[in-house]
Amino acid sequence: MLPTTSHSAILIDDATALENTLAFNFIDMSASLAPECNEVKEKYDNCFLKWYSEKFLRGTATSDECEPLFKQYEQCLTKALRSRGIDNMIKEAREDNRENDAEHMRPKR
Amino acid sequence: MVKFYSASDTYSYPFPAVTLAYFLRYPNPYSTHVLSTDTIARHFDPTTQRLTTIRLHLKRSKLPSAVLKLLPRSLLGASAAGDTQSYILEKSVVDMREGWMDTESQNLEWTGVLSVVERQVFRRPVSQAEEELKMWQGVEGAARRHGFISFGPSAKVEDSGEMTEVKSTVTLHSHIGDKWKKRRAADDSSSSEDEQPQKMGFFKSLTTGSLQSSIELIGLKRARRSQPNAKEGMKVVLERMREGGLVAVLEGMRKDRESAHGQHALKGSGTGGDVD
Numbered sequence: 001m002l003p004t005t006s007h008s009a010i011l012i013d014d015a016t017a018l019e020n021t022l023a024f025n026f027i028d029m030s031a032s033l034a035p036e037c038n039e040v041k042e043k044y045d046n047c048f049l050k051w052y053s054e055k056f057l058r059g060t061a062t063s064d065e066c067e068p069l070f071k072q073y074e075q076c077l078t079k080a081l082r083s084r085g086i087d088n089m090i091k092e093a094r095e096d097n098r099e100n101d102a103e104h105m106r107p108k109r
Numbered sequence: 110m111v112k113f114y115s116a117s118d119t120y121s122y123p124f125p126a127v128t129l130a131y132f133l134r135y136p137n138p139y140s141t142h143v144l145s146t147d148t149i150a151r152h153f154d155p156t157t158q159r160l161t162t163i164r165l166h167l168k169r170s171k172l173p174s175a176v177l178k179l180l181p182r183s184l185l186g187a188s189a190a191g192d193t194q195s196y197i198l199e200k201s202v203v204d205m206r207e208g209w210m211d212t213e214s215q216n217l218e219w220t221g222v223l224s225v226v227e228r229q230v231f232r233r234p235v236s237q238a239e240e241e242l243k244m245w246q247g248v249e250g251a252a253r254r255h256g257f258i259s260f261g262p263s264a265k266v267e268d269s270g271e272m273t274e275v276k277s278t279v280t281l282h283s284h285i286g287d288k289w290k291k292r293r294a295a296d297d298s299s300s301s302e303d304e305q306p307q308k309m310g311f312f313k314s315l316t317t318g319s320l321q322s323s324i325e326l327i328g329l330k331r332a333r334r335s336q337p338n339a340k341e342g343m344k345v346v347l348e349r350m351r352e353g354g355l356v357a358v359l360e361g362m363r364k365d366r367e368s369a370h371g372q373h374a375l376k377g378s379g380t381g382g383d384v385d
Binding site: 030032033034037053056057064073074081086093 | 145163355
């Protein structure tokens with residue numbers, strides 16, 4: 001068992017409270033850069049938070065359950081990034097990163 | 110030339126809470142300059158239990174006046190007043206099994222003038238108890254083999270405590286002037302006046318290296334100044350979590366967002382604008 005389980009329980013055990021909040025309205029979190037994507041972004045963010053805190057942090061996640069919602073959000077966002085002309089800028093930065101990632105995104109013990 | 114800033118710190122909150130706070134850190138009262146946050150890619154690997162996230166933040170920023178003085182007008186273009194919005198790309202990997210989160214943020218624009226890359230590694234400390242247990246198990250094994258003693262099942266791994274270590278590094282790198290040098294070398298004969306910085310005379314008085322160094326230094330000062338704010342912002346989010354769990358965090362975010370919008374309307378521009 002993961003030694004983190006007891007930690008995560010502290011903040012996650014009001015999952016019920018979270019569900020209640022989710023039930024009555026969308027939680028107003030950080031905004032999307034594209035206002036037209038806000039609604040689908042919030043749906044996705046809510047799903048992610050729930051999955052992250054209830055499954056991922058407890059080490060019981062078997063798949064990314066929010067992927068279908070992410071696809072919708074991504075579809076909206078991709079359009080928005082393209083129309084703002086920042087899709088290429090992001091692509092370039094990500095390609096540059098990929099080269100460094102193998103050595104970088106791994107902490108040295 | 111490159112400049113570095115690095116700092117080590119400890120959050121007195123457990124590792125899982127800190128990783129969640131990282132994802133939820135905007136908006137907070139110290140981040141009123143952050144206008145939007147979008148997740149542009151996310152990947153969960155069930156085998157390793159690692160989660161990789163790429164997000165895009167839009168921040169309101171102001172070029173420091175010291176940098177403005179150094180930059181030629183032709184480079185500044187429309188944003189001559191120094192008011193800009195800047196996109197920040199953030200990548201993070203969380204590994205719950207091994208207990209670490211590795212993050213990297215960088216600016217997407219103006220990278221020629223100054224590229225700022227901020228890395229943060231959060232880590233669940235290996236507990237004293239865990240270390241001791243390993244040692245004791247070794248001793249126990251040896252003792253058993255030698256028929257001396259036997260330890261009961263009472264030796265157990267204790268909580269690694271409510272602490273998370275964080276190591277931050279900011280790397281600042283200016284490439285300003287590199288292109289002009291190349292261009293001058295490439296087409297020495299043709300006059301491309303509109304491409305040339307207007308204050309060429311001034312630039313000649315500074316070597317490209319010292320100009321880059323000055324800009325990196327300005328960026329470094331800024332990074333140093335904004336680091337405490339970034340930490341305070343995380344703490345606010347963590348405190349909300351401790352007080353009232355997720356719901357409190359989300360409620361707090363809603364209020365911050367409202368007040369950020371209010372501030373924006375009043376002041377028209379926000380505070381700092383670095384990568385965090």
